[in-house]
Amino acid sequence: MWRSCQRLFRTRPPQASWLCPMASPVGGPSLSLPGTARAYTPPTERKRFYQNVSISQGEDGFEINLDHRKLKTPQAKVFTVPSKALAIAVATEWDSQQDTIKFYTMHLTTLCYTALDNPSQRNKDQLIRAALKFLETDTVCYRVEEPATLVELQKNEWDPIIEWAEKRYNVEIGSSASIMGPHIPATTKDAFTSHLASYNMWALQGIEYVITQLKSLILSMGLIDRHITVEKAVLLSRLEEEYQIQHWGNVEWAHDYDMYELRARTAAGILFAHLCSESSTIKHKLLQD
Numbered sequence: 001m002w003r004s005c006q007r008l009f010r011t012r013p014p015q016a017s018w019l020c021p022m023a024s025p026v027g028g029p030s031l032s033l034p035g036t037a038r039a040y041t042p043p044t045e046r047k048r049f050y051q052n053v054s055i056s057q058g059e060d061g062f063e064i065n066l067d068h069r070k071l072k073t074p075q076a077k078v079f080t081v082p083s084k085a086l087a088i089a090v091a092t093e094w095d096s097q098q099d100t101i102k103f104y105t106m107h108l109t110t111l112c113y114t115a116l117d118n119p120s121q122r123n124k125d126q127l128i129r130a131a132l133k134f135l136e137t138d139t140v141c142y143r144v145e146e147p148a149t150l151v152e153l154q155k156n157e158w159d160p161i162i163e164w165a166e167k168r169y170n171v172e173i174g175s176s177a178s179i180m181g182p183h184i185p186a187t188t189k190d191a192f193t194s195h196l197a198s199y200n201m202w203a204l205q206g207i208e209y210v211i212t213q214l215k216s217l218i219l220s221m222g223l224i225d226r227h228i229t230v231e232k233a234v235l236l237s238r239l240e241e242e243y244q245i246q247h248w249g250n251v252e253w254a255h256d257y258d259m260y261e262l263r264a265r266t267a268a269g270i271l272f273a274h275l276c277s278e279s280s281t282i283k284h285k286l287l288q289d
Helices: 002-011 084-095 107-117 124-136 148-169 186-197 201-214 217-224 230-237 239-248 254-276 280-288
Strands: 045-047 053-057 062-066 100-102
Touching: 053 084, 062 084, 084 107, 084 254, 107 201, 107 254, 124 186, 124 201, 124 217, 148 186, 148 217, 148 230, 148 239, 186 217, 201 217, 201 230, 201 254, 217 230, 217 254, 230 239, 230 254
Parallel strands: none
Antiparallel strands: 045 100, 053 062
16 A cells, blocks of 8 residues: 555656646636746636537647637637537537536546646647656556555556557556556657657547546556446446455445546546547557457
């Protein structure tokens, strides 16, 4: 358990916190702290101020309209996405809001704000490096030494996904019970770097978002490649926690809420990545051949 806690802190990206809060739809309040990247700090809820939601095609892509007003980012940019399917998905988020807009439920909109405003000003190489850091402390690579039942559970559940990744990407990953984790060869890092570089900036934003949710590059690649479901990936990422809950119990309702919320964020990130990657189907086919 101590190792899991340490891994959590080691794998928390320094600028990931601004991904989770919902950004204000019309350039709402923001907070900037000295020496930090700009962070969005919107209200968690707001009274719905529009009746109809529609999409239209602009010069740079597809736009979202709230009644007769164009949706804008917190930095006052016109909300424009590269995919009609993504625009429809975002419009559905806005249209499904009731009397109150619950910003924390609108994960796709949040990811679009991230891609459009890029508050931390990261480029493609920085996104890839941030994603690869999780490989060195990947959830499924860290194993316990006791109790024996948990050791066996991790072996049975995590070994197959590691073996799949090693075969799929022709790399060596392995696992370890050491606090230092497994040794990841440079060739493995190069292979994943090359693969991630084949995605555009928008898709990379979604992929990195999923990786930060699951604390696992390997599970995220399994999702991107449609090898496992969101439900399975979330369960594997929480394997040790689920084991402890089965043995010691859990706080009433809190466990289910955390589980469903993680599923929602993960599903949104994967959907975002696929809708932003025009060649995701081609990549999937090439990897199978």
